[in-house]
Amino acid sequence: xxxxxxxxxxxxRIVARQDGRGGTSLPxxxxxxxxxxxxxxxxGTEARVVLVGAMSGPLGGDRFGVDAHAEEGAxxxxxxxxxxxxxxxxxxxxxxxDVRVHVADRAEVSWLPEPLISARGSDLRVRTEADVAATGxxxxxxxxxxxxxxxxxxxxxxxxxxRVGGRVVLxxxxxxxxxxxxxxDGPAVLAGHRAVGQLVLVRxxxxxxxxxxxxxxxxxxxxxLAGPAALVSAVAADGLRLRRALDEALAALDRRxxxx
Amino acid sequence: MSRAALLVLADGRFPAGGHAHSGGAEEAVKxxxxxxxxxxxxxxxxxxxxxxxxxxxxxxxxxxxxxxVELDAAADARTPSPxxxxxxxxxxxxxxxxxxxxxxxxxLDALAGEFPKGAHQPVVLGVAARSAGLGGDDAAHCAAxxxxxxxxxxxxxxxxxxxFEATAVLARLxxxxxxxxxxxxxxxxxxxxxxxxxxxxxxxxxLEIGAEAHAGWAVRLFAS
Numbered sequence: 207x208x209x210x211x212x213x214x215x216x217x218x219r220i221v222a223r224q225d226g227r228g229g230t231s232l233p234x235x236x237x238x239x240x241x242x243x244x245x246x247x248x249x250g251t252e253a254r255v256v257l258v259g260a261m262s263g264p265l266g267g268d269r270f271g272v273d274a275h276a277e278e279g280a281x282x283x284x285x286x287x288x289x290x291x292x293x294x295x296x297x298x299x300x301x302x303x304d305v306r307v308h309v310a311d312r313a314e315v316s317w318l319p320e321p322l323i324s325a326r327g328s329d330l331r332v333r334t335e336a337d338v339a340a341t342g343x344x345x346x347x348x349x350x351x352x353x354x355x356x357x358x359x360x361x362x363x364x365x366x367x368x369r370v371g372g373r374v375v376l377x378x379x380x381x382x383x384x385x386x387x388x389x390x391d392g393p394a395v396l397a398g399h400r401a402v403g404q405l406v407l408v409r410x411x412x413x414x415x416x417x418x419x420x421x422x423x424x425x426x427x428x429x430x431l432a433g434p435a436a437l438v439s440a441v442a443a444d445g446l447r448l449r450r451a452l453d454e455a456l457a458a459l460d461r462r463x464x465x466x
Numbered sequence: 467m468s469r470a471a472l473l474v475l476a477d478g479r480f481p482a483g484g485h486a487h488s489g490g491a492e493e494a495v496k497x498x499x500x501x502x503x504x505x506x507x508x509x510x511x512x513x514x515x516x517x518x519x520x521x522x523x524x525x526x527x528x529x530x531x532x533x534x535v536e537l538d539a540a541a542d543a544r545t546p547s548p549x550x551x552x553x554x555x556x557x558x559x560x561x562x563x564x565x566x567x568x569x570x571x572x573x574l575d576a577l578a579g580e581f582p583k584g585a586h587q588p589v590v591l592g593v594a595a596r597s598a599g600l601g602g603d604d605a606a607h608c609a610a611x612x613x614x615x616x617x618x619x620x621x622x623x624x625x626x627x628x629x630f631e632a633t634a635v636l637a638r639l640x641x642x643x644x645x646x647x648x649x650x651x652x653x654x655x656x657x658x659x660x661x662x663x664x665x666x667x668x669x670x671x672x673l674e675i676g677a678e679a680h681a682g683w684a685v686r687l688f689a690s
Binding site: 365367373374375376378379380381387389390392393394397402419420421424425426427429430431432437439440441 | 490499500508509512543544547548551642663666667668670672678679681682
């Protein structure tokens with residue numbers, strides 16, 4: 207970690223590796239300043255990491271990053287202890303939060319953090335990039351809540367890009383809040399919903415058997431992407447309802463018969 | 467460039483099938499999110515700055531010579547809804563037929579050969595503009611304007627909205643259409659150097675979710 211006049215810079219790193227005994231070890235688990243990583247008990251062959259926010263933030267001017275790399279055959283699950291709250295800082299300028307997830311062949315990463323909450327007056331740019339090898343698997347959830355309860359939102363821009371076998375299967379940006387291009391809260395984009403989320407699933411078998419498009423309630427859809435991946439998109443009045451919709455969609459996907 | 471060629475390409479009567487699509491307006495009207503001129507304007511503004519910007523950037527990039535195959539893959543990644551991907555390819559195929567008859571070129575032939583079921587419409591639009599001797603800014607303006615004009619025209623039919631009011635919405639959005647076209651031209655120049663991945667990817671969650679709902683209706687006025 208380093209503290210510059212512009213804000214705090216921190217980058218945490220995780221490397222997951224097969225331990226040769228049927229499990230997954232974490233040869234690299236590097237916390238950095240406000241980004242503290244804790245290994246928790248995994249289930250079976252999977253290694254589990256919890257991201258613990260040791261300080262508040264990101265604040266204006268901060269640059270946070272997390273890199274996670276699952277090597278061939280490793281199984282990694284990353285969660286977070288609490289929501290991340292973007293807050294205005296003393297230094298002017300936007301904050302950045304970059305997540306990079308790399309999934310090697312036959313590896314699997316579940317990236318399931320708690321929501322990101324954009325507090326009034328904050329300005330955060332989030333970038334999430336996942337690079338999945340052709341036989342890798344990924345579940346990645348991204349939830350954004352615009353403002354704490356009853357609060358107006360800050361400025362939040364996010365980009366989510368997912369590559370499978372070197373090919374981009376998803377590239378999506380969303381910009382909300384004061385100063386975002388017009389119409390972001392209007393009938394084409396969010397229409398007053400205060401929570402928006404996506405769940406990306408990459409599974410090699412989706413290449414041959416893509417998911418069937420379906421709707422969950424009136425503000426959530428499950429769709430096959432152009433490649434071995436599926437996307438759940440949802441908007442909701444608040445973070446709780448958003449999570450419920452995404453959970454329901456994920457459960458519906460897992461109930462799908464594998465030979466269907 | 468020829469200004470008249472631009473008018474031919476941008477003409478709503480150019481036989482490319484766009485009139486059959488509402489740009490998500492039909493679903494938004496049924497869901498009660500568009501109820502009149504004011505909400506139509508807000509809908510169009512959101513559309514313009516998201517899918518409109520993406521379409522304009524793809525069209526401008528195709529017009530300045532970024533490889534169409536790369537742009538088509540970038541369009542797929544920016545269109546999670548399979549319904550909207552299919553609609554974009556159908557519209558691309560219809561535009562291709564009209565464009566090859568209007569401005570025959572080897573580049574259009576090559577693109578048609580590469581994508582027999584149709585490439586994404588903005589990509590075809592960009593290559594068609596190129597074949598018509600038009601530039602990236604022309605292609606971007608066409609795509610940006612189309613991203614709102616279709617929804618406005620559809621809403622006139624869906625809500626029996628006064629056509630004068632719908633046209634006034636488009637006129638009020640004109641400066642923002644120009645701005646989006648400028649951004650698209652800038653992005654296309656970036657894509658020439660850094661590839662199609664550098665293009666904007668602005669998304670509109672409700673358009674994507676709504677398109678899947680609309681596709682499931684038994685009876686609808688518009689194809690999307």
